[in-house]
Amino acid sequence: MVEIGVDIGGTFTDVVCRAPGEALRVMKVPTTRDDPSKAVLEAAQKLSEEWGVAAADVSRFVHGTTVATNAVLERKGPKTGLLTTAGFKDILEIGRQIRHTLYAAILEPEEPGYLAPGALRREIAERVAEDGSVIEPLDDQSVRDAAAKLVADGVETIAICYLFSFVNPDHEQRTAEIIREEYPDLALSLSCEVDPAFREYERTVVTAFDAYIKPVIDRYLNNLEAGLAEIGVPAPLQIMQSRGGIASSKVARQRPVRLFLSGPAAGVIGAQMVGESADMSDIISVDIGGTSSDIALIRAGEPLIRPEGQVAGYDIRVPMVDVNAIGSGGGSIAWIDSAGGLRVGPHSAGSEPGPACYGRGGEEATVTDASIVLGYLDPDYFAGGTLRLNPDLSFKVIEEKVAKPLGLTVEQAALGIHQVVNTQMTEGIRLVSIRQGYDPREFALLPLGGAGGIHAAALATELGISRIVVARHPGVLSATGLLSAPIEHETSAAFAQPIAELSLPDTRATLKELDERCSELMKNENVRAEDVEIRYFADVCYVGQSHYLEIPLTLDGDVAGKLYDGFREAHNRIFGHAAKSPAQIVNLRAIHRAGGERVLDDISADRVGAPSQKGTRDIIVQGHEGRLKAAIHDRELIAPDTRIDGPAILEQSDTTTVVPPGWNVRALKDGNLLMVFEGGDTE
Numbered sequence: 001m002v003e004i005g006v007d008i009g010g011t012f013t014d015v016v017c018r019a020p021g022e023a024l025r026v027m028k029v030p031t032t033r034d035d036p037s038k039a040v041l042e043a044a045q046k047l048s049e050e051w052g053v054a055a056a057d058v059s060r061f062v063h064g065t066t067v068a069t070n071a072v073l074e075r076k077g078p079k080t081g082l083l084t085t086a087g088f089k090d091i092l093e094i095g096r097q098i099r100h101t102l103y104a105a106i107l108e109p110e111e112p113g114y115l116a117p118g119a120l121r122r123e124i125a126e127r128v129a130e131d132g133s134v135i136e137p138l139d140d141q142s143v144r145d146a147a148a149k150l151v152a153d154g155v156e157t158i159a160i161c162y163l164f165s166f167v168n169p170d171h172e173q174r175t176a177e178i179i180r181e182e183y184p185d186l187a188l189s190l191s192c193e194v195d196p197a198f199r200e201y202e203r204t205v206v207t208a209f210d211a212y213i214k215p216v217i218d219r220y221l222n223n224l225e226a227g228l229a230e231i232g233v234p235a236p237l238q239i240m241q242s243r244g245g246i247a248s249s250k251v252a253r254q255r256p257v258r259l260f261l262s263g264p265a266a267g268v269i270g271a272q273m274v275g276e277s278a279d280m281s282d283i284i285s286v287d288i289g290g291t292s293s294d295i296a297l298i299r300a301g302e303p304l305i306r307p308e309g310q311v312a313g314y315d316i317r318v319p320m321v322d323v324n325a326i327g328s329g330g331g332s333i334a335w336i337d338s339a340g341g342l343r344v345g346p347h348s349a350g351s352e353p354g355p356a357c358y359g360r361g362g363e364e365a366t367v368t369d370a371s372i373v374l375g376y377l378d379p380d381y382f383a384g385g386t387l388r389l390n391p392d393l394s395f396k397v398i399e400e401k402v403a404k405p406l407g408l409t410v411e412q413a414a415l416g417i418h419q420v421v422n423t424q425m426t427e428g429i430r431l432v433s434i435r436q437g438y439d440p441r442e443f444a445l446l447p448l449g450g451a452g453g454i455h456a457a458a459l460a461t462e463l464g465i466s467r468i469v470v471a472r473h474p475g476v477l478s479a480t481g482l483l484s485a486p487i488e489h490e491t492s493a494a495f496a497q498p499i500a501e502l503s504l505p506d507t508r509a510t511l512k513e514l515d516e517r518c519s520e521l522m523k524n525e526n527v528r529a530e531d532v533e534i535r536y537f538a539d540v541c542y543v544g545q546s547h548y549l550e551i552p553l554t555l556d557g558d559v560a561g562k563l564y565d566g567f568r569e570a571h572n573r574i575f576g577h578a579a580k581s582p583a584q585i586v587n588l589r590a591i592h593r594a595g596g597e598r599v600l601d602d603i604s605a606d607r608v609g610a611p612s613q614k615g616t617r618d619i620i621v622q623g624h625e626g627r628l629k630a631a632i633h634d635r636e637l638i639a640p641d642t643r644i645d646g647p648a649i650l651e652q653s654d655t656t657t658v659v660p661p662g663w664n665v666r667a668l669k670d671g672n673l674l675m676v677f678e679g680g681d682t683e
Helices: 036-051 067-073 140-152 170-182 200-230 249-254 262-277 367-373 391-406 410-432 452-463 474-484 504-524 559-575
Strands: 002-008 012-018 025-030 058-064 080-085 121-124 134-136 157-161 187-190 237-240 246-248 283-288 293-299 309-311 314-316 323-326 332-336 342-348 444-448 467-470 487-498 533-542 549-553 583-594 613-619 628-634 643-645 648-651 656-659 663-667 673-677
Touching: 002 036, 002 262, 002 474, 012 036, 012 474, 025 036, 025 474, 036 200, 058 262, 058 474, 067 200, 067 309, 080 140, 080 200, 121 140, 140 170, 157 170, 157 200, 170 187, 187 200, 200 237, 200 249, 200 314, 237 249, 237 262, 246 249, 246 487, 249 504, 262 283, 262 293, 262 323, 262 444, 262 474, 283 410, 283 452, 293 410, 323 410, 332 367, 332 391, 332 410, 342 410, 367 391, 367 410, 391 410, 410 452, 444 452, 444 474, 452 467, 452 474, 452 656, 452 673, 487 504, 504 533, 504 583, 533 559, 549 559, 559 583, 643 648, 656 663, 656 673
Parallel strands: 002 058, 058 237, 080 121, 080 157, 157 187, 283 444, 444 467, 628 648
Antiparallel strands: 002 012, 012 025, 237 246, 283 293, 293 323, 309 314, 332 342, 467 673, 487 583, 533 549, 533 583, 613 628, 643 663, 648 656, 663 673
């Protein structure tokens, strides 16, 4: 039986195919931006045509999607209505009065009021107290009237968010029943299901986002499932979630807001897998694609999880792998600002038309064009030779757009483009490491994505990192991570108790309810109860503090003492201090996980052992005069324990790895590569 992982990027859609007893097969096809599902189906069709993979043999199909994120970035969601408790319809505008740009001359709203404009909000006569008691019963007729007006206004989806519904959800659930009776096709999102936790603004925002993207996700998954069925794929569709676990398409539809960062999360899971294989538990992963770079930190073998993420500049309270996404990638456009400075990104040429060297009409200088000029890429072997690049177009566009305006040679301009984009990436790495109390020099760097290997050594040098781990197939590691990820479901509930007064019976009772909800979700995945691993967490803060940290919770021994000590340790690491002040629990969380097989590739025995060097090429490297002659190696032919000294270029179908002077690379027995800076720690 065959397992397939498909990850959609801004430029390429990556495919990994695994069959019993065979090495991993990888493929890249251009992303179809008008309908990403077309590229997925095209890749599935190519599997049959080029590799002889019969659709009927596919037993597992796992997908990482950017559709949810793109719907928000491009504001392509449908008309969305919002039902609130009477007197609270302006929550989206009021927000928290937090400003991330304090010194901007012109302030822009940082609250997503566009999700449900004022004209599409309705107040409902009802009221629940903070203890869950009913102050004012739900007025059923006001619900019917509000729904009728919103439908008449053309809404396709409605978010329902009432006061204290996380304590007593009856009014929200009854509202949904009333609306479904009259409008069964209308998409609904209930805050008691999406985010049952206190803080009215945050709960309203995440529920509104869930409603906003629900019809978009539903249409996309319907198209994809119909297409897979049409070509004869019997496997159920599974989707990567933002926390790093996968869920069935059916479950993903229920809580689509958990699909933000679906693709980047898969890359982090792939990096975690490679780190385990290379016996390195502390990893900084840098996923450099065509449009962006996604940076994450893995500590003691586990990726960091944050209780809320940020999408399109908006804070969204959804647990996510802690990924710092920046607009720097191979397709990022280089441009000159009004002060005459060189800038790179955040705009990208994407796959259509793509960098100038693609020959598809691109007229802007990109990072990929600069890589061509610097000699890092072989125009005849880009994406395994599936796309022939035109170096002349790269030289021409960099000369016109960057070199002449700045009075530089084309080579100097190309090197400048790389310096700028590398600086942006190193700052992104500092944000996920130093900002959270970790020294990046204590970590190994793990590049992935189509352009990861090109920039890895430059980033490591800038950060003082002496070790780089290069995966067997780094260009498609996100797709590989999809096949490695566990099935995972997470539920949470508000639980306001001081740690010093923690009631274990109440804690166990709440966790039991969460376990029951997770178990129901796992049943939909056809997972046996005995195969499920259960973990608990508590969101903790100092009394009076407005933000909290997620701390592991164990129910044996001194529960309160261990939780408090864990909170103070985390607070000290992240913020640099920890007081002995009273702390309280805000929310409890249960996570049920099953599966998660690590996908490793076997080196093809019939190829390894042949001479790996296939020629030389002149390259330009920062800090070295003129061009250097670099040895060009076929990555697949590098035998275990072989050492290659820089300058060198390692080529494979999914990526290219640059080994500058001062670095050496050694092939490990598991198929990964270890790059070490000479004089650095090699252990």
